[in-house]
Amino acid sequence: MTVSKTGPLTAKGDKSAIVVTVCHVEWFDLSKTYKISNAPARTADMEFIGADLNFLARVLYAESSGSAGVRDRAERMKEKSAILNVKHFRLNRVGYPNRHAAESFTAVCQAKGQFESVYNGTPKFTGSAPESFEALSKAECSDLEEAVDAIREFLNAGPNKDYLFDNFRGGSGSRGQTIGKSRFWLSPEGKELYEKHE
């Protein structure tokens, strides 16, 4: 928690409101670039700017289960990791959804019609924007911090071979591997691309 005050603090006569910031997130440094450890040739040379990873964190926060939906933190982090692997699978690769290959995580997330939080601007995505995230509740802020942590873990460890997925769905259903509250799988077309190029 950060307590800040705009203007000089004085012992007497200062009766203006004190600004209390509940949410403090350790975002990625906007002046740095980052790489993915143990990345395949397709993404090994790619560098990601802080703003790109911060955008990714907001989408991940919006698309994954929060603590209200999945109580176990380890399970929530697995789900986030699986979603990150989906996004990584789509990096620098055509077909999601057209011939354009995304060269950043932001481009993956902004590809036409792919992620509802982005194309519809869902409350979690808009509420975590740089100008508004400080107003998040403690629980929501914690979920957002988890998303940032999950990306740091992903960058350090690299893609997870057990999470070779290119799609996920919310809710129940028979298809895919359930992690958290989402179901994940690799499409036949994605598998073909993977076997051809990696």
Added chain:
Amino acid sequence: MKSTNRLASIGVILLVGLTIPIGAWAAEVTSAGQPPSFNDFPAPADESMPLTVRLILQSRLARHYKTMIEIQAKAEADFAGHYRVATWGCGTDCRGFAIINKLDGRVYTLPGVQYVAGVMGNDEDRLSYRKDSRLFVMTGRKNDEQEGKFYYVWDGKALKLVCTSPVEKDRLDE
């Protein structure tokens, strides 16, 4: 005089559009080989007011997405005159939907269809519809299974399939 004739023409078009049996259209589509267009199924002008009646959620799917439907029911009609299509995301390139009658609050879903998902190499809108038309087009895979471009016509109570065509895809050879 000219404007009177024009109004009469519009009236005839509307009448024809509203009275052609959907089955007859389906047969016509099959023989002509051309998919229908939005103009083929005009809808009457919207006379709906802001929704004040209680929503009647008629299916399990609609009840499951009650909150999304309630929020979007407040927005203006955007389909077939006085209907609002509520949509929600369900994962990567995935849409669920329900059709809300803004006059009586009834909410309709398409039996057997939970959602429509994307197809690699195709970036068309998964759901296409207009306020001035009763045509409703789904492009992709129904429930991640049956693939196609599905043309439905709204009859006031249900969507009726009138035509199916293949989904156009980009070549993905890298």
